[in-house]
Amino acid sequence: MPTIKNVELTKKANIYFDGKVTSRGFVDENGVKKSLGIMMPGEYTFGTNEAEHMEIISGKVEILIACGDSNWETINGGEYFEVPANCSFEIKVLEITDYCCTYIA
């Protein structure tokens, strides 16, 4: 199974929407801030500070990025989407979804 080496892992979980979305923050060996998270089926809105690269490890979501002229897009396991800084996105989680978020400084 793929692993990420030489990571500094934050012990305390990030818990959002009453536990329907949770994640673990870490910094990789290049100093890049990331998180690995789980989203339960449901609809959520997230705001971004830095730009974000959202890799869907497994699961299925639909997303609508608030800034710019975008439409609802389906993202499956193995695919990704990106959200600009200081923006927000709506997400419909259709199946339990495992993701990796990279914060693009």
Add this chain to the structure above:
Amino acid sequence: MPTIKNVELTKKANIYFDGKVTSRGFVDENGVKKSLGIMMPGEYTFGTNEAEHMEIISGKVEILIACGDSNWETINGGEYFEVPANCSFEIKVLEITDYCCTYIA
């Protein structure tokens, strides 16, 4: 916030009980196998292969260890319990619970 340095983090999540319990496995710098996980309120039974040291980072649970003569015990955030190898335990999760499991080889 406390972090764990020089970790090898498994990217894919462990998902149990339809997502009510999820965790991320990792190996620490001493080669010890661990996982950081979240349990949603509910009642679950887990079996052990290796012995396990279960640190409750935050939350509240009640546990009953199957082997040996034990009674239900309440474990709060900041406390821990241990389960022998090849045993099982019942757990009543009273609040969203963040935990760190160390597998004792």
